[in-house]
Amino acid sequence: MESKEKGMFHDWSVRNIGNYMYHSANKNTKSYFVQHNSNKSIVEYGFETIMDFDTELRCMWERDVYMEEIVKTVAVSTMKNYKRKVVRTEKEVVLDEFIYTF
Amino acid sequence: MYILGVSALYHDSAATLIKDGEIIAAAQEERFTRIKHDWHMPEQAIKYCLEEGNITSTDLDAVVFYDNPLKTLDRYMKNILAAGEDSKDVIEHSFDMMFSERLWVHKKVEALLGINPIRKFLVCEHHISHAASAFYPSPYESAVILTLDGVGEWATTTISVGRKEHIQIKEEMHFPHSLGLFYSAFTYFCGFKVNSGDYKFMGLAPYGEPVYEDIIRENILDIKEDGSFEMNLEYFDYQYGRTMTNKKMEELFGGKRREPESEITKREMDIAASVQRITEDIIFRMVRHAKREYGSAIDNLVLAGGVALNCVANGKLKRSGIFKNIWIQPAAGDAGGSLGCALYAAYQYYGLKRDVKSGDSQKGSYLGPRFSHKEIKEFLDKSGYIYQELGEDIHKKVAEVLADGMVVGLFQGRMEFGPRALGNRSIIADARSESMQVKLNQKIKFRESFRPFAPSVLRENVAEYFELDDDSPYMLLVADVCRNRRNEFGLHENLKKYNGNMLEVVRQKRSDIPAVTHVDYSARIQTVTEETNPYYYKVIKEFKKLTGCSVIVNTSFNVRGEPIVCKPQEAYECFMRTDMDILVLEDFILKKEDQPEWKETEDWQERYRLD
Numbered sequence: 001m002e003s004k005e006k007g008m009f010h011d012w013s014v015r016n017i018g019n020y021m022y023h024s025a026n027k028n029t030k031s032y033f034v035q036h037n038s039n040k041s042i043v044e045y046g047f048e049t050i051m052d053f054d055t056e057l058r059c060m061w062e063r064d065v066y067m068e069e070i071v072k073t074v075a076v077s078t079m080k081n082y083k084r085k086v087v088r089t090e091k092e093v094v095l096d097e098f099i100y101t102f
Numbered sequence: 103m104y105i106l107g108v109s110a111l112y113h114d115s116a117a118t119l120i121k122d123g124e125i126i127a128a129a130q131e132e133r134f135t136r137i138k139h140d141w142h143m144p145e146q147a148i149k150y151c152l153e154e155g156n157i158t159s160t161d162l163d164a165v166v167f168y169d170n171p172l173k174t175l176d177r178y179m180k181n182i183l184a185a186g187e188d189s190k191d192v193i194e195h196s197f198d199m200m201f202s203e204r205l206w207v208h209k210k211v212e213a214l215l216g217i218n219p220i221r222k223f224l225v226c227e228h229h230i231s232h233a234a235s236a237f238y239p240s241p242y243e244s245a246v247i248l249t250l251d252g253v254g255e256w257a258t259t260t261i262s263v264g265r266k267e268h269i270q271i272k273e274e275m276h277f278p279h280s281l282g283l284f285y286s287a288f289t290y291f292c293g294f295k296v297n298s299g300d301y302k303f304m305g306l307a308p309y310g311e312p313v314y315e316d317i318i319r320e321n322i323l324d325i326k327e328d329g330s331f332e333m334n335l336e337y338f339d340y341q342y343g344r345t346m347t348n349k350k351m352e353e354l355f356g357g358k359r360r361e362p363e364s365e366i367t368k369r370e371m372d373i374a375a376s377v378q379r380i381t382e383d384i385i386f387r388m389v390r391h392a393k394r395e396y397g398s399a400i401d402n403l404v405l406a407g408g409v410a411l412n413c414v415a416n417g418k419l420k421r422s423g424i425f426k427n428i429w430i431q432p433a434a435g436d437a438g439g440s441l442g443c444a445l446y447a448a449y450q451y452y453g454l455k456r457d458v459k460s461g462d463s464q465k466g467s468y469l470g471p472r473f474s475h476k477e478i479k480e481f482l483d484k485s486g487y488i489y490q491e492l493g494e495d496i497h498k499k500v501a502e503v504l505a506d507g508m509v510v511g512l513f514q515g516r517m518e519f520g521p522r523a524l525g526n527r528s529i530i531a532d533a534r535s536e537s538m539q540v541k542l543n544q545k546i547k548f549r550e551s552f553r554p555f556a557p558s559v560l561r562e563n564v565a566e567y568f569e570l571d572d573d574s575p576y577m578l579l580v581a582d583v584c585r586n587r588r589n590e591f592g593l594h595e596n597l598k599k600y601n602g603n604m605l606e607v608v609r610q611k612r613s614d615i616p617a618v619t620h621v622d623y624s625a626r627i628q629t630v631t632e633e634t635n636p637y638y639y640k641v642i643k644e645f646k647k648l649t650g651c652s653v654i655v656n657t658s659f660n661v662r663g664e665p666i667v668c669k670p671q672e673a674y675e676c677f678m679r680t681d682m683d684i685l686v687l688e689d690f691i692l693k694k695e696d697q698p699e700w701k702e703t704e705d706w707q708e709r710y711r712l713d
Contacts, residue, residue, distance in 0.1 A: 001197055001198045001201055001202070006193050006194065006197060009182060009189070009193050009197065010182075010189055010190055010193055012182075013182040013183050013185060013186055013187075013189040014186050014187050014189075016183055017183060017184075017185075017186030017187070018186075019183055020180040020183040020184055021184055022184050022276075022277075022278055022279075022335070022341075023276050023279075024332065025332070027324060029326075030326060030327070030328070031273075031326050031327075031328050031330050032275060032279065032324075032326055032330035032331060032332050033261070033273035033274065033275060033330040034273070034274060034275070034276060035273065036257075036260070036271035036273070036274050038227065041226060041227045041230040041271075041446070041450070042166070042224050042225070042226045042227070042443075042446055042447060042450060042451050043170070043224065043225060044222060044223065044224055045167070045170070045171070045172075045207075045208055045223055045224065045225040046208040046223055047208075056172060060172055060173075060176060061176075066183070067179065070179065074175070074179070077201050078201050078205050078206075081198070081201040081202040082202060082206050082209065083202045083203070083206075084209075084213070085213070096195075097295045097297070098290055098295060098296055098345055098346070099195060099296065099340075099343065099344065099345060099346075100252060100283065100286055100296045100297070100340055100346060101112050101113050101141070101196075101297070102112065102252050102253045102277075102283075
């Protein structure tokens with residue numbers, strides 16, 4: 001991914017900070033457990049075109065108005081960055097030893 | 103119906119093939135590529151699974167990925183929104199992989215298997231994959247399911263109920279609050295690596311005292327009665343794509359994190375003890391809550407997710423009796439997700455009927471490649487290695503050399519699926535030897551002196567040696583050595599006496615099976631039965647005939663940092679590079695002194711960097 005694209009994501013996050021906060025319950029609550037909110041735990045997956053993917057994103061974020069601004073950037077970046085073939089460079093082969101990958 | 107499950111693109115990639123709900127084959131990619139925790143698409147593991155099933159990719163009805171990339175993208179994007187100005191590092195560290203690999207997983211699979219419009223490509227939620235891996239292979243018609251790991255898409259913990267073919271998640275906790283990440287953060291703080299050091303950190307805990315427990319509870323965690331919790335994120339940096347903990351954590355614990363490979367001090371021992379105690383408390387609260395809410399008519403608990411590899415907590419759960427029965431997926435980490443998502447597709451997507459077995463359906467977790475007598479003979483002959491072929495006498499011979507104090511590399515049957523070697527790709531030795539723990543750590547595994555070794559014991563004799571009278575076939579339960587076998591041993595007096603030198607401490611004999619008795623008298627037990635592993639059972643049975651002892655040491659067949667051996671060539675290389683005395687490949691036995699001079703062709707210690 002080009003630095004310019006990374007910069008766009010960063011700028012967006014700075015501009016929109018506060019629109020999303022990690023889930024945090026009232027300390028007086030009895031439980032931090034939340035309900036599972038998906039009824040589709042297994043689904044068909046796949047897209048071919050930017051239009052397909054854009055539709056998927058809009059569907060996923062239809063209730064998150066603050067995501068509207070970034071949909072196009074995400075869709076374009078996804079298309080631009082697809083690597084047909086992974087070349088296993090030395091840098092890529094081994095996971096970072098002290099940064100958790102998730 | 104053939105379904106291929108795939109886990110990949112994070113860490114510990116793997117593939118599993120199932121046929122009509124039966125597990126045919128499963129293997130981790132690292133075993134083939136020799137890259138520890140290999141994260142790439144499991145090309146070679148898939149190839150192996152298809153070969154084992156005697157099918158080609160055109161026979162597959164579906165391929166299932168163990169994680170939903172879109173939902174993970176949602177977390178990534180919202181995580182940077184929460185971070186704002188601080189999002190730079192997480193974008194730098196994670197976004198390339200997300201946009202170039204994970205979102206394109208369907209194309210990655212196509213590239214490996216070819217385009218097939220009939221074959222479905224499905225994605226399954228990460229924690230459902232874990233839950234399915236724990237429930238479906240278990241011997242239970244119904245069970246409460248607890249999954250605990252770092253993070254899936256959003257979930258970090260789930261409590262579900264499984265009934266026959268159905269799994270329903272009831273409650274969950276979300277990122278960034280995570281027991282797996284909490285544990286990994288302290289693993290990192292104590293100088294161990296985040297993807298491979300958790301079990302070392304757990305092994306360190308008995309050396310310490312939980313003196314930091316209150317500090318952690320007061321400053322870092324808010325734990326509810328039901329085990330759910332929130333973390334004080336001021337002490338952590340993982341959410342920003344940086345190291346697990348930050349400067350504030352160092353201030354709380356009075357100094358910098360331990361440098362990797364530097365001396366382990368009392369502080370690290372005490373932190374490990376404190377974190378282990380809190381982890382157990384959280385798990386116990388969750389399990390009691392799950393029993394109260396969902397288990398009034400269910401006596402069975404199943405577990406998966408990386409935290410379920412915490413065999414100390416598992417052993418205590420077992421003894422607690424909160425649930426009468428417990429089954430833990432042996433490939434509890436992400437590799438096992440490949441198994442879970444395939445089974446979930448079979449039962450919940452395609453509606454197959456589940457056949458519940460009285461034992462379990464995991465087949466001993468011996469799900470990997472096997473090498474035939476002919477293949478091994480050809481390899482040995484071609485290489486010019488010196489061997490004897492013993493046929494049915496092999497078990498007795500192995501027992502004899504064990505009784506003589508020799509260390510044996512044992513390679514037989516199908517490779518294990520999951521992080522534990524269970525007698526098919528194992529280094530074995532005499533558990534009665536006082537010097538064996540130090541010898542194995544220093545001269546064979548090249549690993550830290552404090553680390554304990556696990557016992558394999560005949561199932562029918564387990565209660566004579568350990569405070570456990572139950573099955574533990576996957577080495578996932580810890581129990582104490584029986585009191586009548588213990589020696590007087592004061593851990594903290596010894597630590598003081600030897601100025602914290604753990605090497606000297608572990609030299610002190612703690613029981614009549616010292617090589618497998620940890621400093622708190624605990625042991626991570628594997629029970630062995632004739633039905634599940636007849637070869638290994640016969641070896642231990644013959645050892646018992648010779649010595650009266652039904653217990654041997656079992657450690658994985660590798661050196662520190664190396665994936666467990668998969669092929670005969672790798673077994674031979676490991677044998678020659680270490681102080682192992684004997685190599686056994688099925689019914690072939692090789693003595694070190696008979697072998698031609700070993701010439702290294704690579705810097706293997708550089709290749710297998712310390713884990």
